[in-house]
Amino acid sequence: MPRSDEFVTVDGIEIHYSAWGDAADPTVLCVHGLSRNGRDFDPLARELQDEYHVVCPDMPGRGLSEWADDPVDRYSNAAMVETLVAVCDALDFASIRYVGTSMGGGLGMALAGGPLADRIDGLVINDMPPNPETDSAPEALGRIMEYVPDPPTVETVTELEDYYRDLYEGRFSEMTDAEYRRLTVTSARRTDAGRVTAHYDPRILAGEDDDEGPDPWDVWAAIDAPILILRGTxxxxxxxxxxxxxxxxxxxxxxxEIDCGHAPALNTLEQIDPIRELFAE
Known part of the structure; x- marks a missing residue:
């Protein structure tokens, strides 16, 4: 079945998601990285759609999902966990297999070790530690803090593609020219002035979490589901x-481990086959 664009409103925010495959098949929920969107999973979903119902949401403030009026509360990790639980409830997902890249991996750990512990039957963590604030290299966090709040505004989509190539080549696993073009087209929006910029709310880093939450490493250790960890070498x-x-x-x-930086793009059989094997268990 071809990819379809679907929408569901939860907690007052309209969420866009791509849906692949037959809704009667087991569900795979794929959640993207910080400033990315659900279309990043097109290659994976295309490979899995004959066996699974693959659902790839844009988190609030990304892609075609609604931007938050209050970024401090609505873009926090805790709020996004609540959003994903609400999406699963609204779509009646009683059992899911979960794939999370970067931020999506962190949300997956929180879900599998918390409110969706009884629904996640397989968990793929793509290049994310339990506590990036202490586990990731400081220069990596500095890079994110620099580019995410200030995406470029350019005249043409091809200029935006040049930006994404500069940003991701050498970090993402190898992608073809066609894959970079798809990434760009699915990550672009026009401004009111008709120029082109990245398709996310520049305020997404404003989300604040309660420091009194559980230790992320304790949450990780408590997960009781089959797990696959992918890492760029x-x-x-x-x-x-x-x-x-x-x-x-x-x-x-x-x-x-995949020969790349952050993060594997989940676009080759080398990366997809271990996911397929985990979900078949």
């Missing part, structure tokens, strides 16, 4: 030490 978001610690805390987890 040169990733500065998931360096080698926390990657090994994650395996120590979850000794039954599968772990696969």
């Amino acid at each position: 040169d990733s500065d978001i998931l360096p080698e030490e926390p990657f090994e610690r994650m395996q120590d805390a979850q000794p039954d987890a599968e772990a696969v």
Whole structure:
């Protein structure tokens, strides 16, 4: 079945999601990185759609989902966890397999170790440690803090593609020219003045979380679902030490390294086959 664009309103925010495959099949929920959107999972969803109902939402403030009036509350990790629970409830997902890249991986850990512990039957963490504030390299967090709030505004889509190539080449796993074009087209929006910029709310970093929440490493250790950890060998978001610690805390987890930085694009069989194998268990 072809990809369809769907919408659901939860907690007063309209959420856009791409849906692939037959809704009667088991559900795979794919959640993207900080300033990305659900279309990043097109290659993975295309491979899985014959066996699964693949659902790829744009989180609030990204892609075609509604922007928040209050970014401090609505863009926090805790609020996004609540949004994903509400999406699963609204769409009647009693059982899901979950794939999360970067930020989406962090949300997946919180869900699998918390409110969706009884619904997540398989968990894929793509290049994300339990606590990036302490586990990731400081220069990686500095890079994110620099570029995310200030996306470029340019005259043409091809200029935006040049920006994305400069930003992601050498970090994402290798992508073809066609894949970079798709990434750009699905990540672009026109401003009121007719120029082109990234398709997300520049305020997404304004979200604030309660420091009194549970230790993310305790949450990680408590997850009781089959787990696959993917890591870019040169990733500065998931360096080698926390990657090994994650395996120590979850000794039954599968772990696969991909020759790239942050993060594997989930666009080749080398990356997709381990996901397929985990979900088939």
